[in-house]
Amino acid sequence: MQLIDHSNNSKSKTVGRALAAATCALLGVHATGSLAKGQPGEWDVETALLVYSETDDRVQAAEPVISATRNFDGERKLNLKLVADTLTGASPSGATPSALPQTYTSPSGNGSYEIAPGEAPLDDTFKDTRVAVSANWEAPINRDYAYSVGAYGSKEYDYLSTAVNASLSRYLNNKNTTLTGGLSLGVDLVDPVGGAPVGLSRMPLNNNKSQADFDQEFAATRDSDDTKTMVDALFGVTQVINRQTLMQFNYGISYSSGYLTDPYKILSVIDDASGSNYGGNLVGGDGNPVYLYEQRPDTRLKHSLYWQTKYMLGNGDVMDGSYRFMIDDWGITSHTLDLKYRWQLGKSYLEPHFRYYLQSEADFYKRYLTASEYNSGAPVMTDASADYRLGEMTGLTFGAKWGYRFDDDRELAIRAEYLIQTNDGDQGFGSLASQDLYPDTNAMWLQLSYSF
């Protein structure tokens, strides 16, 4: 029986193929494959590896990503994504460089590290692994409406982040216009190594004191873990202008509250009393320099406007330009200009990329505090941070991506980018003026991706 079944099967197959050939002859066409990417019933998988490296032995990161999209019937899609990050290296602690060697207590309180004279104070205990997973589902409601829902979770040693999101889209003018409204809610749990330090409290240093005194002092500067909640809303319009041009406008509003401080960032207190130490680190009663843990406001409201235009040229090349404006109630405004041009070169493409970023500093950004502002432990301000990411900053990114399409489904791409970031601000006084308070950050990253 099996033998007969087998021969029937192969005969049926032959019939189908012969029929396909006969039909092509009738229509005067060549047979074409009917399955391509985005076809219902397939998983489209994208894998990528990103390697990020800052110069001067600062942050190094490796980030593998795997993303899979299941297309159910062309419009209903499920996307699952897994990202793992490994960060190693050192990041600027916020303290100023000094003409003298400096010693800092590590975040756990169990040790200390030293920075040589003139060197930028980096916290080299910085090391983390993060795993993030997300799932997103999108589907039409009817001809005019579509929705999406998603969830996100990530975990690193000292941080747990969770979020849910939903959006609703309305199509107008034969889908030439799409209006989208979205909402995202997130809760993060921050559990810093050694506990979250009390904002603007003095970093305990164990020099010149007993371990018991140090431990007591350290414990007094600690809070327990803390949470952060975020609400994001987005309103967008996507408009097909003509066959070549697509334009998108988004307005986003984001509100965060809770623990928004970076528990590992500190500020130096600089002696502004005239004398031999003018411009040096203020020395406290215990004979140690004074460093304070940073403190940021416990709420942040951000508004952003985004405009993007994609233009497809007659030869298949694509120009993509976008501009983003962001303003928040911390006093930061930023402008981002991003330009890409994709050259189609047969089966491959080359896409140069340029990005310009300009940011003003936060109201409470201080490269350092003066002894007067420190006011013998009763600081005159409630918030202060020396985190360079909150300072005045300019970033230039140059990069290019090269991709090769094997067929409709498989694409290999490699992307390389180089970032030059410069900070600027208060240049200090006295002996501090001779220190480089704003070293440039140069970074490069390479990404290799393969989708199938």
Place this chain on the structure above:
Amino acid sequence: MNTITVSAKDNPAGHPLPQLRGGQLSWQGRFEAMASPCEILLDGVNRRDAEQALAFAARETWRLERTFSRYVSGNPVDRINRGKGEPVTVDDEMALMLDYAAQCHDLSDGRFDITSGVLRRAWRFDGSSHLPEQEETDALLDLVGWDKLSWQRPQLILPEGMEIDFGGIGKEYAVDRVLLDLKQSLPEGSSVLVNFGGDLACSGPRTSGKAWIVGVEDHQKLSGRSGTLSLYCGALATSGDSRRYLLKNGVRYSHILDPRTGWPVPDAPHSVTVAAPTCTLAGMLATFAMLEGAEAEHFLEQQDVQFWVQR
């Protein structure tokens, strides 16, 4: 909505004129032909191109209807059917169609046969319990069989009393023909879908990259969502009509006749829908599956195509 002018010469059957609606770069054109509502969906073309495309589609469809219908006196099919056993010379278009019919007959082991239409004289699928007599169908079988005629391109000799009928190919062929011609004439970057009464084909996804959403009234079970189907590329065609059958003593006689017996194919599905690169191929695979009767699903599983069978 606006009406497209087509000259009376190009509209010999006097169909209502095509209607175009839509705007921006997305259009829907409608007209009637082959006893079906015909629909052309266009993406990424301006109004002028859409009007031209719709006028062209209607003219071409009506031309094909006139050429391949068995009801138009004096057309190529009629000339063949009235040939009285004399050789009839046909043009290239008809010759391709006859070649195709010959191959389909061969590949189906004689089950697909464009001469089987005369069996309709005995079979009226009106939902009643009236079955013809065996003698009646046996007599008609003398007038059925592709192997009884002589086809030597470009000449066909059809024995007197026999008839050919392209009812099982014509509409799907017209869908592909119109789509192929529109694909050539419309500007690059545009996208088009041709839907003649539920047999349809598209040039690819919409210009937005999304699937075409097509209303399909008779086959709600296809997508699990009532009344609509989404199509990225290729074509869909359906064979069968659940309303055309006879019922006697609890046995359902489908309207799919086996030209070798003169009787309905036992256990034929209500309908078969197939997705394939072209509408003609989809339609023929669906017809072959119907002719397989109880083996319809098994046959389709061998073909590496998506299909939906209603029983």
